[in-house]
Amino acid sequence: MNKEIERTFAPDGVLSHFFSQFQPRSGQVEMADACFTKLRQGGNLIAEAGTGIGKTFAYGVAALLSGRKIIITTATKSLQDQLSKRDLPALCQALSIPARIAVLKGRENYVCAQRLAQAAQQAAIHNQKGIQVAVQEVKLWASRNTTGELAEVLGSRANPVWDKVCARSEFCALVTCDADHCAYPALRKDAEDADIIVINHHLLGADLALKAVGLSPILPERDALIVDEAHQLAPVLVQALGQSASTLSWGHGLREITQLMNNEIRDMPACDKALQDTLVALAQWQQTAEGVKGKFKAEDWLAQESQQTALVTFIEQWRQLLPQLALAADRSPTIKAQAALLGRLAEATLNWGVNNSHNVPWAEAQNNHWFLYATPLSIADDFASAMKKSYSSVILTSATLAVGESFDYVQRQLGLWEADCHRWQSPYRYAEQAMLYLPAQLPEPNQSDYTLALMRRVWPLIIANGGRAFLLFTSYKAMQLAADTLRPHLPFPLLVQGEQDAHQLIATFRSKGNAVLLATASFWEGVDVSGSALSLVVIDKIPFSPPDDPVAQAREAVLAEKGLSAFVCEQLPDATMALIQGAGRLIRSETDRGVLVIGDPRITQKHYGKQILAALPPMKQTRSNAEAVAFIHSMGVS
Numbered sequence: 213m214n215k216e217i218e219r220t221f222a223p224d225g226v227l228s229h230f231f232s233q234f235q236p237r238s239g240q241v242e243m244a245d246a247c248f249t250k251l252r253q254g255g256n257l258i259a260e261a262g263t264g265i266g267k268t269f270a271y272g273v274a275a276l277l278s279g280r281k282i283i284i285t286t287a288t289k290s291l292q293d294q295l296s297k298r299d300l301p302a303l304c305q306a307l308s309i310p311a312r313i314a315v316l317k318g319r320e321n322y323v324c325a326q327r328l329a330q331a332a333q334q335a336a337i338h339n340q341k342g343i344q345v346a347v348q349e350v351k352l353w354a355s356r357n358t359t360g361e362l363a364e365v366l367g368s369r370a371n372p373v374w375d376k377v378c379a380r381s382e383f384c385a386l387v388t389c390d391a392d393h394c395a396y397p398a399l400r401k402d403a404e405d406a407d408i409i410v411i412n413h414h415l416l417g418a419d420l421a422l423k424a425v426g427l428s429p430i431l432p433e434r435d436a437l438i439v440d441e442a443h444q445l446a447p448v449l450v451q452a453l454g455q456s457a458s459t460l461s462w463g464h465g466l467r468e469i470t471q472l473m474n475n476e477i478r479d480m481p482a483c484d485k486a487l488q489d490t491l492v493a494l495a496q497w498q499q500t501a502e503g504v505k506g507k508f509k510a511e512d513w514l515a516q517e518s519q520q521t522a523l524v525t526f527i528e529q530w531r532q533l534l535p536q537l538a539l540a541a542d543r544s545p546t547i548k549a550q551a552a553l554l555g556r557l558a559e560a561t562l563n564w565g566v567n568n569s570h571n572v573p574w575a576e577a578q579n580n581h582w583f584l585y586a587t588p589l590s591i592a593d594d595f596a597s598a599m600k601k602s603y604s605s606v607i608l609t610s611a612t613l614a615v616g617e618s619f620d621y622v623q624r625q626l627g628l629w630e631a632d633c634h635r636w637q638s639p640y641r642y643a644e645q646a647m648l649y650l651p652a653q654l655p656e657p658n659q660s661d662y663t664l665a666l667m668r669r670v671w672p673l674i675i676a677n678g679g680r681a682f683l684l685f686t687s688y689k690a691m692q693l694a695a696d697t698l699r700p701h702l703p704f705p706l707l708v709q710g711e712q713d714a715h716q717l718i719a720t721f722r723s724k725g726n727a728v729l730l731a732t733a734s735f736w737e738g739v740d741v742s743g744s745a746l747s748l749v750v751i752d753k754i755p756f757s758p759p760d761d762p763v764a765q766a767r768e769a770v771l772a773e774k775g776l777s778a779f780v781c782e783q784l785p786d787a788t789m790a791l792i793q794g795a796g797r798l799i800r801s802e803t804d805r806g807v808l809v810i811g812d813p814r815i816t817q818k819h820y821g822k823q824i825l826a827a828l829p830p831m832k833q834t835r836s837n838a839e840a841v842a843f844i845h846s847m848g849v850s
Contacts, residue, residue, distance in 0.1 A: 457557045490533045
């Protein structure tokens, strides 16, 4: 083991002196040493670090001591902020290493000074009072803000002003900027000069997508890449490296360019008419989605004559609009930029439905709109090749990367077959701190009375626990049924996903102290509630992917051709890892105690249930409701 790593994590080392809550953990120092070795010597590492290991400090110390130029990517912008504003600066101070740390997000997260001025001008011309007030707030904020991050002033992308003032690349590239200062170029410069750049998986995906088509990358060259929350990487990259279009995005883009024409060019009636005809054709295409739900293979979607005819008509109308739009674009850089956005949509729409060995075309009907996707069958070869070209070391880490002792699933997803793989078990005492309750004699999970039966079974636990529970569901339908069932009777605050945004829900849950929160997939991971506010987690079903998923079906066919089972290679590992993430909401510290309930009877009845149970933390198990309630009472719940 490297001596400097050993000294840093020693009981009397610099971390123990600097951080009052620091406790030496063998898994943490071993992980730090493994990361340090790869960063200094080259090569790839896949590191599963169980909850409580302290993986952020492990790879953070290794990164700083290695002296390498590094990119760290994590799953969300909030985790980016935690790394760049709290964890890494604290480690720099503790280690007395003056490393330069920069955070970089997609450019649409930042304000564009010139677009802000244009938005203010247009809102004044059209007497849009609400937009005027919001834009003025952004201008005031921008005048005294150095980060330029729109979330600080507008909250979320749902704010209608966001897209009018953000630094989208099409506008920045095509509009001559006369602003004295713009946030994004300054941030890019900071990133180029930094020792460590903190990004998120979506930005990494965007960078890889640009490289794949030979365009200039977003990220500067670096020695190594560290991927935190690596279990979320593959789905993000699949989305980034695919193509998509929708009637929703087409409508937004066409209406935006119509507004620009009304504002800037009023002597092109032929273009105005072509735009209106295209919007009419779009509305006719969108009408074919009304009342339709679900996902469809491209061939099945195109077999519906009304849908295919409407799409073809829309494409023909778009082609008639193109020459008129080109004339308008020559007269206005903003229209030219908006036309470039529509050009991307057109490319995705025109290419859709073309079967090849790389992409799976499919469609989804959602909220009376059509969404068309071309999803890569696999990103493994492309990702592995890109990593080999770009970095001497790649480190993947997460609390869930292996299924049992095997890393085959994540290696198959990302193609990193030559990586060294290591697991460090959580230091928590699960056998003492937690109980796993598997209710007996529940209906099959596909039965209509399953959710009601599960709610009846967990009701005594919720009451005994004084609320303080997460109820996690695999579908919105089941969640709403459970909410409707519990609401008239529950003597504790009931919080339901969708009734507040996610951050508000968690804040309310923590502040109440006795709430019951019902949620779906987005709350199965990345939600950290330690302490007495959460000591009961109920998971309704094993989270298998829907059987009608066109991409899953296509991958299943490819695996079948190779003589492999899609269930064994894809579905079971994916569901197991998701279940482990959901279970991980329960024990978040060495003093937490609680009960985990998995209702799905398949976990005890099917042969694969043993594999799933073996992958969960080693908790006490019971089939008895009375024993589960007794364990809750033993926790000292009042």
